[in-house]
Amino acid sequence: MTGVEGYMYPNEITLYWSVLIVLYPYITGLVAGAFILASLERVFRVEAVKPTYRLALLTALAFLIDAPLPLQLHLGHPERSPEMYFTPHATSAMAMFGYVYLWYLMAVLVFEIWLDYRREIVVRSQQTKGLLRLIYKIMTLGSSNISPRSLHIDEKVGWVVTLVGIPSAFLLHGYVGFIFGSIKANPWWSSPLMPVVFIFSAMVSGVAAVLLLYMALTGLRKHTIDMRCVDTIAMYMFYIFIIDFSLEMLDLIHRVYEADESFRSLDFMVHTKLYFSQIVIQIFIGTLVPLVLLFITQVWKHALNDIVRKRIYVLCGSLILISVFAMRWNVVIGGQLFSKSFLGYTTYKLELATREGLLAAIGLTILPFLFLWVLIKLLPPWSDESAQAVASQTRRVAVVPGD
Amino acid sequence: MKFLKDAGHLFRFAGLFVLAFLIFLVVRGYVVPKTFGEYGHYRGATIVEIAARPVKYAGHQVCENCHTDVVAAKNLGQHAHVNCEACHGPLANHANDPASVTPALPDTAVLCARCHTASAAKPKNFSQVDPADHSGGVPCQTCHNPHNPTPGADPATGAMPPAATAGTHAAPDPKTAGGAK
Amino acid sequence: MSLSRRHFLILLPAAAVAWESVLAGTPESSPNYRMSDHWWGMLIDIPKCIGCGNCVRACQAENDVPDGHFRTWVERYHVDDWNMTNPEVISPDGGKEGFPSVNDDPNGKYFFVPKLCNHCADSPCTQVCPVGATFISPDGVVLIDQTYCLGCAYCVQACPYGCRYIHPQKHVADKCTLCYHRITRGLTTACAENCPTGARQLIDLKNPNDPIHAFLKTHSVQVLKPQMATGAKVYYNDLDGAVR
Numbered sequence: 001m002t003g004v005e006g007y008m009y010p011n012e013i014t015l016y017w018s019v020l021i022v023l024y025p026y027i028t029g030l031v032a033g034a035f036i037l038a039s040l041e042r043v044f045r046v047e048a049v050k051p052t053y054r055l056a057l058l059t060a061l062a063f064l065i066d067a068p069l070p071l072q073l074h075l076g077h078p079e080r081s082p083e084m085y086f087t088p089h090a091t092s093a094m095a096m097f098g099y100v101y102l103w104y105l106m107a108v109l110v111f112e113i114w115l116d117y118r119r120e121i122v123v124r125s126q127q128t129k130g131l132l133r134l135i136y137k138i139m140t141l142g143s144s145n146i147s148p149r150s151l152h153i154d155e156k157v158g159w160v161v162t163l164v165g166i167p168s169a170f171l172l173h174g175y176v177g178f179i180f181g182s183i184k185a186n187p188w189w190s191s192p193l194m195p196v197v198f199i200f201s202a203m204v205s206g207v208a209a210v211l212l213l214y215m216a217l218t219g220l221r222k223h224t225i226d227m228r229c230v231d232t233i234a235m236y237m238f239y240i241f242i243i244d245f246s247l248e249m250l251d252l253i254h255r256v257y258e259a260d261e262s263f264r265s266l267d268f269m270v271h272t273k274l275y276f277s278q279i280v281i282q283i284f285i286g287t288l289v290p291l292v293l294l295f296i297t298q299v300w301k302h303a304l305n306d307i308v309r310k311r312i313y314v315l316c317g318s319l320i321l322i323s324v325f326a327m328r329w330n331v332v333i334g335g336q337l338f339s340k341s342f343l344g345y346t347t348y349k350l351e352l353a354t355r356e357g358l359l360a361a362i363g364l365t366i367l368p369f370l371f372l373w374v375l376i377k378l379l380p381p382w383s384d385e386s387a388q389a390v391a392s393q394t395r396r397v398a399v400v401p402g403d
Numbered sequence: 404m405k406f407l408k409d410a411g412h413l414f415r416f417a418g419l420f421v422l423a424f425l426i427f428l429v430v431r432g433y434v435v436p437k438t439f440g441e442y443g444h445y446r447g448a449t450i451v452e453i454a455a456r457p458v459k460y461a462g463h464q465v466c467e468n469c470h471t472d473v474v475a476a477k478n479l480g481q482h483a484h485v486n487c488e489a490c491h492g493p494l495a496n497h498a499n500d501p502a503s504v505t506p507a508l509p510d511t512a513v514l515c516a517r518c519h520t521a522s523a524a525k526p527k528n529f530s531q532v533d534p535a536d537h538s539g540g541v542p543c544q545t546c547h548n549p550h551n552p553t554p555g556a557d558p559a560t561g562a563m564p565p566a567a568t569a570g571t572h573a574a575p576d577p578k579t580a581g582g583a584k
Numbered sequence: 585m586s587l588s589r590r591h592f593l594i595l596l597p598a599a600a601v602a603w604e605s606v607l608a609g610t611p612e613s614s615p616n617y618r619m620s621d622h623w624w625g626m627l628i629d630i631p632k633c634i635g636c637g638n639c640v641r642a643c644q645a646e647n648d649v650p651d652g653h654f655r656t657w658v659e660r661y662h663v664d665d666w667n668m669t670n671p672e673v674i675s676p677d678g679g680k681e682g683f684p685s686v687n688d689d690p691n692g693k694y695f696f697v698p699k700l701c702n703h704c705a706d707s708p709c710t711q712v713c714p715v716g717a718t719f720i721s722p723d724g725v726v727l728i729d730q731t732y733c734l735g736c737a738y739c740v741q742a743c744p745y746g747c748r749y750i751h752p753q754k755h756v757a758d759k760c761t762l763c764y765h766r767i768t769r770g771l772t773t774a775c776a777e778n779c780p781t782g783a784r785q786l787i788d789l790k791n792p793n794d795p796i797h798a799f800l801k802t803h804s805v806q807v808l809k810p811q812m813a814t815g816a817k818v819y820y821n822d823l824d825g826a827v828r
Contacts, residue, residue, distance in 0.1 A: 007673040009699070009746030010654045016737035016750055076735015076755030083715040083732065086431050089444055094738050095714035111416065118412065141419070143412035150409040157413065184812060185708055185744035340746055341828050343673055436732075445719035449729035450619075456765040459646045460774050482780075489638055489778040493645045518636045518780055522685040524660055524694035525634045529781070 006344025015336045015348050018356040019329075020070035023364055025176045025198065026328045027067045032173040032199065033206010034060040035109070035165055040236065042162040048232040054116065054381030055217070056210045061109050062372035068101060070364050074356055093179045104172045108165040114139070115158040117379050119146045135378070173202045180331060187262035188335040193251045200244035205324035207237045208317040213372075215314060221382070227306050231297075234313050238294040241320065245287055248327075265342035273337050273345060278330045286323020290316035460488045461498035469501070473550050476561030480551035481530065490514055490549065515543045617768045622723040623790040624762055625817030626776070627799065628698050630824075632783035635660055635696040639775035639784060640680040643700075646763060646774035653749045654678040655760040656700040656775055663826045664692040671826040697820075697827050698784060700775070701726060701747040701760035702808060705815030709739035709748060718757060724789075724817060725764050730756045744812045762786075787819070 004013055038056035040046040072078045088095035114121075122144045125136035174195040180186075181194025211233045218225050255263065270278055293312050297304060304312070333348050351357035441447025463486040467474045470487070477483050488494055490509050497504045512534075521531040538546070544558060551561035635658055643649060643656045658679030662672040676683065679696075686694055703726050710718050710726060717733035720726055733756035740748045740757060751758040763773035767786060771777070776784040787796040799805075799821075806823040807816035820827075 007659075007675070010652075010657050010675055010678045011740075011749040012746045013652075014749070016740050071736075074736075076737075076750060077733065080715075080732070080734050082434070083717075083734065085427070086435050087439060087444070087716050089714055089716045091711045092714040092738070094712065094736065097714070106420070114416065141412060141415040143415055145409060145412055147409055149405070150412065153406075153410050153413070179738075183708075183712070183742055185742055336741075340744055341673065343671070343828075439716070442722050443719055444716040446716075446729050446732055449731070450721055450727065450764075452731075453727055453761060453764050454768040458766055458769065458771065460642065460766075460771075460777050462766075462771045462777055484782055485780040486777055488642075489780050493642075517638075517682050518634055520682075520685055522635075522683065522694075523688040524662075524683060524686050524696060526631055529634055 003347025003349070004344060006339070007341060008339040008344045008346050009341060012336075012339055013346050015333070015346065017332055017336060018074060018348075019333075019350055019358065019361045020074045020356050020364070022325070022328045022332045023361055024067065024070045024074075025173075025332070026205070026325050027063050027070070027364075027368065028173055028176050029198065029202030029324065029328075030206045030209050031060045031064045031067060031104075032169040032202040033204065033208075034063070034210050035169045035206070036203050037207050037210050037233070037236075039162050039166050039169075042159060043166065046232065048228045049236075051226050051229045051383065052210055052214045052233065054379075055214055057109065057113050057116070058375045058379065058381055059210055059213060059372060060206075061105075061113060062368045062375055064101075064105055064109060065371050066364060066368040068097075069367070070361075071097075073360060073364070093175055093182055096175055100168075100172050100175055104165075104168050108161060108168050112158055112161045112165065113379070115154045115161065118154055119151060120379070122146045170199055173199050180335065185340060186335050187260070188266055188338070189331065191251060193247060194331075197244065197247050197251065200240060200247060201324050201327055204237060204241045204244050204320055207233060207240065208320040208324075211237065211313060212317040212321075215310065217376075223382075225310065227309070230310065230313055231301065234294060234297060234309075234316070237316070237320070238291070238298055241287070241291060241294070245291065262342055265338050269334065269338050269345060273347070274330055274334050277326050278334070282323050282326035282330060286319050286326055290319045290323070458495050459493040461493075461495040463487050465498045466494070476548065476550040479561065479563050480553040480556060482550060482552060511543045511549060515547075515549070617770075619722040621790060622767075622788050623817075624724050624767060625703060625787045625789055625796075625819065626700065626762070626773070627785045627787050627796055627805075627819050627821065629783045629785070629821045630695060630697060631822050632781040633658070633696040633698055634781055634783075635679060635683045636780065637679045637682045638778045638780060639698060640678050642774040642778035643760075644680070646766075647761070649758075650752050653752070653758070655747075655758070656698060658683075659697045659699060660694060661697060661824065661826060662686075662689070662692055662694050663824060664689075666691065668826055695824065697823075698775075699745065699747070699808075700818060701762070702745055702814065702816035702818040703760075703762055705817060706813065708742040708744065708812070708814055712738045712742040714738065721764070725762045725767075726759070727761055727764060728757050728759065730754060730758070733757050744809050744814065789817070 034056045037049065038053050038060065041049050041053045072081060075081060084095055084098040088098065118140075121136050121139045123146075125133060125140050125144070128136060177195030177198030180189040180198075181191050183189045211230060214233075215225055215230065255266070293316050297309055297312055301309075336346075337348065338345050353359050436446045436448070438447035438449075439445065442450070466487040473487075477485075491506050492509070494504075494506050497506055516534050519531050519534075521533050525531055543549070543552075546554070546558060548556055548558045548561035551563070553563065555564045556562065557564065637658060639656055640654065640658060643654075647655060649655050656678075657675055659673050659675045660679070660683050664670075664672070674683070683696075703720075703724060705720070705724065707720055707726050710720055713719075714736065715732060715734060717730075718726065718728045718739055730751075735750060735755045735757065737750055737757070740750065748757055748759045750756065763771070763775075766773060766777075772786045773784075776786050785796070788794050789796065796819075800819070803821050805819045805821055807819060808823075809816075809828060
């Protein structure tokens, strides 16, 4: 009996959902959050966050490409995963993943990015050479029409796509919460609040990720950080985090006060096996500390100079990312540590170099940043560079009117 | 018409979607198993496959067709409802080929103790003894015929004794013998 | 199992007929088995269970159950008079080799509870399967198509009773089939066949002549975790409230 306290049903001793299943809702959450940030500018006309609009879209795409990989790696038979598309089971939340994922990937994100970048894609397909030219040519889908009227149509359609994208992002991540929240056999998961908590924590983590990426990349490019932009993002992050925290506390208080048949068992787990990851990391260091710090920046915004505010934002963003990861960990792993007999506990041993081990998880966390790097190279999100490219094109058009 | 011309690239994108969907439908037609959906949302043929798996325990009905003498002995005592393979192990192969597959004789020291070792967790009316106390290391079958363990029954054949000799079995200690009958 | 005609000749004619019908093919081809005529379940008679572990061993032998995983297992409960709702439960190696002896406890009781898949009529495990690899057969048995299962383990999470596991070599979900390959041939399950006290009995609720109907009229029968509303079809006679 390895790491078992009390009584587990004998088949419960092994945990079947590993760290990769922790990673999967985490990454999906970053996608949804980044997209919501992008939609702030597009749909809600929050002009201040414009510098992050394209970066947010590319970040969402990079992480979305990565999102199904941990699932694939975790499956006993990855080669059978297309069955989810061919014979999806209507009553299974997981079966819908394939379709929601494809819808979100193709109909929302890729389409929106394509519409937004089309002018530059066409321009670059004419300016670049060799393989790069071929790539851009394919991306134009054979249409080089960038007349003002066609771009106007793109703008209108893009707005509609973003509008559709907001509920889609909620759907994508809400369904991830539903996968857990709908399991009546597991009292740690079974809660109608689960999808809502997942959505709000996803938004916080996605916004934090884009904030950190924006600050890091702007620094790397030796440009100055737009303080109005990061202040606004931090403000939204703060408000969403308050909602997220309130919902999680509501769930917690409700559980403690109701104290149903599972309470003794779960309470013991939170005070022992989950104490560090839940109480210390997720709630104290990952939630209360950044909430206090962000509160300070909101109230005494002008008393703090730019450098202090930037440092606070970086610290808070990092803590939030850790906190949300810890939350996913506590849900996924915590939900398997106790026996459904409520009489005992098992232990999760994180393996190192196995298919579902730590190294695989680290690799899958780094991978989206490689995707993002390629995307940024192909489709630079910076307004200054794209402006240059378009300006040179305009000059060329002016010199050779018949081109 | 001018609108259609300026929105032409959108139709190209939509065309890609339609194309991908058509390919999906064609592939789906080939890939989905033929019997999928026969009874419900699953591959109907799997029921046939699962039902066709080999049997390892032949079942007592098959045993009783040949081993009528054992049935007769068993029916006399407490083991009347204990099926053959519960003690002798899975013997479908023996039923298939009685001549060449012969079962090994079970070790009564392990076998009897598994059920009859006394424990407060067992039902009170179930015969249970402390094996060391009860026989002092003498093998169970010295006194009990496993097919008819009734005290006094012939240990070799399981045949019931004439009523007069029913008391020859060493009287079990009521404490260690529990509910032994 | 390969079976040649020659072998039947060795058996008595009557035995040959019986054994042949046992081996007769599949639900489709067998003239003796129609799926729509059955609705399978099991009766566990707790006062009869002696915790010998015969069922666990028989199940493993019949179904090639990998070590450390269980299609059926036996638990021993110890319920203290002063702490009714917090029983002490053990199941060493699923009860496969029986249980250590205990002395009588004046302030509590001991009893055994065999567990297996409940073959729920409203089964939460089949509900969550993303591809239709696990399902309820028309005769009421929860089965797994192991050539179709992804091995995602969602069904393992959804089972309230801990009856499922991922097969360590096949990497697909595995669980009790209620010996579907036996019951469709007119045999009982391996566990019921080998239970020395008759504590486990296969029941067919659609069969009007099944003794279960008379039994249910006169006994207090309960299913495990009725609050889960899974439509469990493993009925427990004399089930203590402390069992979960």
